[in-house]
Every structure is written in structure tokens, then in C-alpha cells.
Amino acid sequence: MTRKNSSGTGIFMMEMMMVVFCFILCASTCILVFVKSNQMSRYAQDTNQGVLAAESIAEVWKAEGGEGLTRRLAAISSGGAVAGAGSCRMYWDKDWKVTAGAEHAAYQAEITWTETGGLASGTIRVTDMAGTREIFTMPVSKYQAVP
Amino acid sequence: MESNQKAQGQSMNVLFTMLLFLVFVLCALFTVLTGGKVYENISSRMEDNYAGSVALNYIANKVRQGDDYQAVTVKQVDGTDVLELSQNLGGEVFYTWIYCQDGYIRELFTDAESGLGLSDGLEILECEGLKLTMEHRVLVAETIGKGGSRLMLSVRSGGQADD
Numbered sequence: 001m002t003r004k005n006s007s008g009t010g011i012f013m014m015e016m017m018m019v020v021f022c023f024i025l026c027a028s029t030c031i032l033v034f035v036k037s038n039q040m041s042r043y044a045q046d047t048n049q050g051v052l053a054a055e056s057i058a059e060v061w062k063a064e065g066g067e068g069l070t071r072r073l074a075a076i077s078s079g080g081a082v083a084g085a086g087s088c089r090m091y092w093d094k095d096w097k098v099t100a101g102a103e104h105a106a107y108q109a110e111i112t113w114t115e116t117g118g119l120a121s122g123t124i125r126v127t128d129m130a131g132t133r134e135i136f137t138m139p140v141s142k143y144q145a146v147p
Numbered sequence: 148m149e150s151n152q153k154a155q156g157q158s159m160n161v162l163f164t165m166l167l168f169l170v171f172v173l174c175a176l177f178t179v180l181t182g183g184k185v186y187e188n189i190s191s192r193m194e195d196n197y198a199g200s201v202a203l204n205y206i207a208n209k210v211r212q213g214d215d216y217q218a219v220t221v222k223q224v225d226g227t228d229v230l231e232l233s234q235n236l237g238g239e240v241f242y243t244w245i246y247c248q249d250g251y252i253r254e255l256f257t258d259a260e261s262g263l264g265l266s267d268g269l270e271i272l273e274c275e276g277l278k279l280t281m282e283h284r285v286l287v288a289e290t291i292g293k294g295g296s297r298l299m300l301s302v303r304s305g306g307q308a309d310d
Contacts, residue, residue: 009160013160013163013164016164016167017167019171020167020170020171020174023171023174023175024170024174027174027175027177027178030178030181030182031177031178031181034181034182034185035185037185037189038185038188038189041188041189041192041193042192044192044196045192045195045196048196048199048200049199049200049296051200052199052200052203052296052297052298055207055298055299056297056298056299059285059299059300059301060285060299060301062301063283063284063285063301063302064283064284064285064301068285072285072287072299096296
């Protein structure tokens with residue numbers, strides 16, 4: 001009689017353990033999904049802000065060129081002195097506010113362009129500070145007055 | 148002696164069951180709390196994106212639509228920054244004012260003689276504040292408050308009348 005009782009408790013315990021184990025598996029999957037969705041939401045926010053930043057860079061570059069970028073977005077010229085070409089780098093902090101330099105920056109953007117005849121064409125690339133995660137890239141071009 | 152051992156075994160069983168139940172409750176609690184926090188983060192980011200980028204994209208779209216010679220200007224009306232887009236329709240001048248008042252970005256489309264003011268604009272979307280400046284050919288629109296952002300636009304037709 002005693003042995004029968006003990007065996008019943010053991011099966012009950014095994015069942016409980018299986019149930020809790022299954023629940024832990026489900027919970028860990030859910031948490032992984034939550035973490036992934038949180039990361040995706042952060043990337044989506046970065047993409048939104050990156051698009052606005054790239055749009056601003058393109059508009060200022062079209063209106064005022066490299067000097068305008070330096071004056072309005074604290075751009076630092078990053079290219080060598082090559083005739084008919086240019087390159088500028090700009091920085092933003094984690095709240096996407098413009099920073100003057102890479103010290104407190106979380107994001108960066110680089111615009112590189114070349115001029116051929118009356119057309120200047122370039123690329124704007126917004127990335128994180130490590131340069132590993134590309135947030136947004138777009139081509140840009142403008143006609144300029146030929147002297 | 149035997150009944151003592153039996154009682155001890157039973158109490159161990161109860162303890163182990165309670166421990167399993169505790170693990171179950173902790174897991175459930177942790178999952179729910181994590182889910183809640185993630186939902187809160189995502190919701191907050193969506194609101195920030197809406198406040199920051201939708202308002203600015205709306206303004207950018209309106210400026211590109213109405214970018215005619217000397218048609219895009221920024222002025223102050225009763226201490227409020229107003230983006231004025233003017234257009235000539237059938238020989239009569241009409242204005243579109245875009246500005247922020249009472250927590251909303253508003254739009255007012257009217258002719259020059261109507262006498263309508265800032266309070267008559269239609270609500271477009273919620274926004275804590277909007278700062279507009281224009282220097283030469285570059286219009287700077289900045290949304291103020293949580294999720295605030297900034298966009299620069301070059302006015303292709305040449306900017307304000309006094310530039």
C-alpha cells in the first residue's frame with residue numbers, strides 16, 4: 001500500500017517537472033521574440049531618423065555644397081584635395097542631435113561626390129559609429145552652373 | 148519511526164511541488180513583465196516616430212508642392228512661426244499657412260483679404276511645437292518635444308522675396 005502511494009507521487013512529480021520544463025521552453029521562446037521585436041523597433045526608429053538625416057544632407061548639399069554642410073551640420077571634410085571631388089563626414093548623438101565631432105557620437109554619415117561637366121553625383125551613407133550597420137544609403141546628384 | 152519517515156517524505160514532496168510551482172510563477176511573471184516592457188518601448192518609439200517624422204514629411208511635401216518663385220516664406224504671426232506658401236489662382240492670391248498652435252500642427256488656406264487668423268486653421272496632427280527658420284535657400288523645420296526631429300529643405304525656386 002505504501003509502495004503504491006509512493007509510485008503515484010513520483011509520477012505526479014515527473015508530470016509536474018515536464019509541465020514546468022515545457023513552460024520554461026515556451027517562455028524563453030516568447031522572451032526571444034520580445035527581444036527581437038524590441039531590436040527591430042529600434043532599427044526602424046534609426047531608419048526613420050537616418051532617412052531624415054540623409055534627406056537634410058542632400059538638400060543642404062544641393063543648395064550650398066560642402067560649405068553649407070560644414071556650417072549647418074558641423075561636417076568635417078574627410079577627403080583629400082582632389083579636384084572635382086569631395087567628401088564630408090557628419091555625426092549625431094544617440095538622440096539624433098548633431099554633434100561636432102566623433103567624441104559623443106552614436107551615428108555618422110558620409111557624403112562623397114564627384115563632379116563631371118555640369119553634373120555632381122554622390123552617395124550619402126548613414127551608419128552606426130562602428131560603421132558595421134548600414135542604416136540608410138541613397139544616391140544624390142545636382143546640376144551646377146558651368147563657368 | 149516509520150510514520151516519522153513517511154511524514155518527512157511527504158513534506159519533501161510538498162516542498163518540491165511548491166518549488167516547481169515557484170519556478171512556474173517566476174517564469175510566468177518574468178515573461179509578462181518583459182512583454183509589457185517591450186510593448187511600452189515599441190509604443191513609445193512609434194509615438195516618437197509619428198511626432199518626429201510624419202509632421203516633417205508633411206511639411207516637406209507641402210513645400211515641394213508649392214515651390215514657386217518667391218512663394219515659400221517663413222514669417223512670425225502673433226509670436227508663432229508660420230510657413231506661408233502663396234499661389235496665384237485666377238488672378239487672385241491665396242495663402243496656405245502651416246504652423247503649430249494649441250498642441251496641433253494646423254493648416255489655413257485662404258485668400259489675402261479674408262481676414263482669417265491663426266485660430267481659424269484646421270488641425271492636421273498633434274505636435275508639441277514647431278520651429279521654422281529660413282536662411283537663403285534653406286528652410287529648417289524642427290519639431291519640439293518628445294521625439295522631436297529636424298529637417299532641412301532647399302527651396303529650389305530661390306527662397307524668400309527678400310533674399
